[in-house]
Amino acid sequence: MSTTYSRLFEPIELGPVTVPNRIFQPPHGNAYGLGQQQTDFRAEKARGGFGLIVQEYSQIDETTDVTPVDSGYLHDDETIPPQKRMVDAVHAHGSKLFVELWHGGATAGNYGSRQPPLTSSQRPTGRNYTPKAMEREDIRTVLDAFGDAADRARRAGYDGIELHAAHGYLISQFLSPFYNDRDDEFGGSLESRMRFFEDAIERVRDNVSADMAVGARYTIDERVDGGLTADGDGIEVMRRLSDDLDFWDVDIGIKQSIDDMIGPSRRHEKNYQMDYLKAATRELDVPVGGAGRITDPDDAAALLEENYVDMIGMARQSISDPHWPRKVKDGDVDRIRECIGCNICVSQSRQGIPLVCTQNPTVGREGDWPPETYEDAADPKGVLVVGGGPAGMEFARVMGERGHLVHLKERDDRLGGRVTFEAGLPELGEWNRVRDWRAAELDRLETVSVHTGPRAEMSYDDVRTYGAELVVIATGAEWDETGTTSSSHQPVPGWERDHVLTPTDAIATDLSGQTIVIFDEEGYNVSAGVAQSLAADNRVIFVTPRASAFQETLHTFERRTIFTALYDLGVEFVANHTLEEVRDDEVVASNVYSGDRRSYEADAVVFTTMRESNDDLYRSLKADAESLRSSTEIESIHAVGDCVAPRRIADAVYAGHELAREL
Template identity: 30%
Template structure:
């Protein structure tokens, strides 16, 4: 496959031979047991990615000491009793030809005392801005204790059969906290100058090296720029990188950010693909050891360009492999049109992690459910009719066809996609279009019979004579029962985003949830003067923290926002709303845009009751929710058929 000669070429980290330059970086899953031990779910998840052809898997941040536990069901490597489970994980990955490393980690002030059962530890008693707990300043004896904990964890990793170790020195965790003036205010030999701030990380590196021997590969992950005022920048981390190379580190994994700049740790779709590659290039310019690049790299062409330009030596795909475990194999085999790209929505992975839940993937419902959703051929192929060509309908049709069923899909409109075009029309969200394109391509490949402009009535369904019907008819926009809502200058947000209506210069958007905020930004960027009216105390309440924070930052510069306000009436160009126990008017409004949610489009579902035909209802036709739930239900039903 000459299109990607570098990406698919073998390479080495130290003496470790890798079959290609594609790396799965450590991503927290919350799949472990509460004591940090390995589960069947964790093994199946990694085995699926190894089977998919990746060169190196780096297993998630694994806490070396109970004081460093950062996640409710994080993986542990703090005790010898965990070795058998870790060995089982290693063997599952090795069975498919991939190499496997494990990341050694201590959460420092970004851990959680709820999980550690004791005060947080840090170089200085300064709370992390996002966690809020005041940590205990580590004594020199405690520092020595943690150095030994890293070394013991490294010994366990080697005993369990891992091919390499990665030391987590990034993202505002303990080693990074010592290195950074953002978190280290010590006055002893562990604080002050860069040389002093490097002391603890280097002590850990030396102890780990002694524990595993001179030939065992050690990778170091670093935040080359913390992206916070007073934090580390590339000038300092170049010095650190050179020193790490001198100390025998075999590769550098170059990331960015801390919890206070989390959008740079896990980049939402608002940031461009390859947004951290300049940092990898900066570090690579001062060292001779391999550099691994990260930063929303979800496409092999982007990856190959990075390697071709000499900006890095290996590429971490991260969420790209969460979304499509077979991406490396598809690259090698030239099946690029079959790649399901990460859309960087952060919904099922990062948002769920922030809620202490196990992670998943919005567009790949099998992530974390590899053993539950095996997608083998059905024992009894059936004639399946799917009604609705939105994401839920297309996904259930894809899964059913994969399992050998004869599938027909009816879509009432002239296009497939349902609400997906509404999602990828607002600014900086075009990545979502790749998912629609993937589903459409899969339906064609799997020979699903798609009929557009086809309305499903009970009579039409009966004439089709399906064995089973899957109703994925989606939702319709909700409206308000207030005076004036039927006026010509009152339009729906869906029609605005579809370009079906004319919008005047001055606009009031009623509703400040995800759709309202994105419609407001869409209009503001087109030059409209926009005011959002939201009855809750804040807007963007249904948006995850990473995406929501960046959206709000942009909105505040372009849009006026009024919260705690309930629409009462629309009269001509004036809208009246209740605000602080009184009524107020907003005058000179040309267009009122309703973005107040949606209702299930369940007419067919209700009509099918008592029909005698086996049927399922999925997605927004059950209840309007996020795309994550729609895709999961589609996978579940497609697997059950």
């Protein structure tokens, strides 16, 4: 290991617990529940060298519930045995496992338990319920529940407790003047607002063993007007409570500013939370950990060296590459699969859909697909892969790892396919890591040769005569030119006019000083990126049949930054409208509910409605599969990725990986 990184691997004492290094996974949910999948997932990070793992937010009793997310629980004794197994699995690799005790307060709708959501003060939630301001007996009940949950955590064998006092959940709803306007001993002055937190710490301390650490997840800056700030009460709370805690796991942002809490790479620089934390780290004797788009080992080492934090937290990076610490230690820094900050992970888990990752297709399948471990091919084959986008690259990589002899053909001058296009859109540059990591791995593999450029284009006859035994077609998808939507299933009349463009054409064309109508049903990164790109030099009118633009970015937390950027550029939005017709210099749009029609001036029109598979080559080969098998070396023909069904990049990578594991 380079001495540069040695500080990362120094042990650190969190009260009575010695953590073997300073690299930890802050709590993060995954909607995997408490079964074997959860155990395998956390144990993989321990195997990959994370010194401390904090199991996700775990419900302490029935007055709060995680519905619809199958998440962490400590509300009854039945939750103990599976967590005991998880603790043992993590300990087997020498790492420590803490658990985060969570009460959601106003933020938990309690749709499962049907109990009234409880909080410090009755304030709007922006949803279809308003919570109850807790009476004194509610407060006693919940404080007791913190104690009982800590007792269960002790019995499960956890090494420590992290109280969830962050993100606008119950404890932070007491701490924060943004939520708390009580006038009793639990509200008003800072001292009174801290009382609930202090009492919760006491209850937890009363129920853990002397060898367990007790710390807190804490939001030092809430990033809302009227909330805690890092240079005000935010740090003051830490000053006053540091004698009671063994560590702090500090971050920024609450529900109302969630895009700052789990910042996407769009407008959130690497290490973006560190400036909020450094004063506390430098002033307090208690260790402070922090996270926020830390992915680079040099940065991580420097952040420790310069006392920004005492421990490096990586939630998303630990998902994207659970072997980050081991790779740093082994000198394999170049092989780290860096997170791209797309937030596909959290967009799924927060809706109760099991977590997946764009960069790491093995996530959630660690039991049967151990990351970085591949089964040697019993009978290595000659494999031809046509198409070097995310699915083709991932497939070729895993087949190469398994010992097959792979030729990867990409007709463009470089690998990447759609990733290269999408990462070229404004503010998505880090998405290129999907391509670049795979390109570097392919380069390293002696079993794989990559051919790019026009001469690598493969026709039916080229494939037929190539001599490969396995043929995999990964030719991706193209944007539809006709503007067909889910509700019309018909081309927009006038779609064939010259000034109607696909997103790729629009970016490749020199457009300026024009009025451009974008007709969108994608609602995600391509329409946002094309709009942002074009709006720099044109007037852009964004028409969508959806109730709002960019609905697919609601849970990736990119919505605010996208809308901010586009409003700054003067983009005009026309929601709930479909396109009836494209004319020479205008379009006709109609309201999807009232049917009212209106014309908009348009020098150019861009459709970001749907993509269609490029599957002609695959289908023609497949149609002749029998004769090809008898007349050539070809044994089987497969299609993979967008060539089968155009979906997210994450799905293309997964499909490539899955096929290569299973062939």
